Amino acid sequence: MRLVYFAWVRERIGVPAEEVEPPATVATVDALVDWLAVRSPGHAAAFADRTRLRAAVDQQFVGLDAAIAGAREVALFPPVTGG
Amino acid sequence: MRLVYFAWVRERIGVPAEEVEPPATVATVDALVDWLAVRSPGHAAAFADRTRLRAAVDQQFVGLDAAIAGAREVALFPPVTGG
């Protein structure tokens, strides 16, 4: 599974993307974030405030309770601020 | 008093403007139009349908019941269609 990060999520983690293989018990975006948060202090900092975290699964915006089974790409990022 | 005409009011009357001196008893735009309507068949045609006639006194839009005492310029024209 490919993970992509944007804005301060990317900055805190320190890389724009990484490949991971979470166990099958990691079924939702929320569970994925829990699983990622212990990988490094940067991951922990990026995911500390879950209310400011948004996600997309295979480039579709989803809630953090969305399933990730079969996903090829999960994106994690702050609320958007374009326009 | 200077009269100015626009669009089909101008076309029916045949001139874009004329100078007139209505008697003092002609006190409103409506009365002015009555007084003008008998000047020529063109004037009569221009003023036949009062519901489609609009006016300005000294370049301010007014209702046909507006007073014309002291006016220097009265404009008579159809409903506007700009933009």
Add this chain to the structure above:
Amino acid sequence: MIHIRVSPAPIDIAAEQARVEQDGAVATFTGLVRADDGVEELALEHYPGATEAALTRLAEEACARWSLTAASIVHRVGAMTPGERIVFVGTAAAHRAAALEACAFLIDRLKTDAPFWKRERRGDDARWVEQRDGDHAAAARWKAG
């Protein structure tokens, strides 16, 4: 900044937009001669002096009501062909809702409050355009606000 121009000259969008770009949010409306209803020529007549005064009053009202940084109204007069620009309205404000609402206000009210008259020519048939009932409804909604 208020800018009003009534002129037979074609409307240069880049120049008009640049004039209005005085703040973070810029909204514009451009009206073009419709190319799809058989009209070959559109002629615009106006009431010199009164037109500019009416457009200036509208722009002043919009600037006060929406705290605009800039408001511009450019209206062509004379003969035009399909596809040409008849009117340009531009507004600038700190926030987008103000710019967008003021732009809609200006074009709605221009339709009922400014002394312009359109004549359409199709072949040998030239006729003055009739005012649309909807234009009064569109202008009236701004009175409630």
Add this chain to the structure above:
Amino acid sequence: MIHIRVSPAPIDIAAEQARVEQDGAVATFTGLVRADDGVEELALEHYPGATEAALTRLAEEACARWSLTAASIVHRVGAMTPGERIVFVGTAAAHRAAALEACAFLIDRLKTDAPFWKRERRGDDARWVEQRDGDHAAAARWKAG
């Protein structure tokens, strides 16, 4: 006609307007980097692929809802300085209310539905812009309609 572009290139208003002028009523919104709050540089990051898909979905929704003849969204990414254009939205329709409403819809929804992130730099201080509560309210009003 739908036109979507996400690019570091400056936005050419005359070219973008010409592309949208497909009907009698054309509305545009342009967002510029504010020059009055001490920002020296604005950097725009986005999610390549997902951004274009989100903007295309918005344009398609607007075209269907307001019977648009044209809808265009052009968004810059990368570094910009105050006064530069960040975003251009343009719509064309047969009637002005449709063009104006669809233009407001597109910029309101773009603010909440498209994956862009802004970072402002003032001197040595660079910070990511926080989402405004008002942006969600503005986007939400289009759900009721």
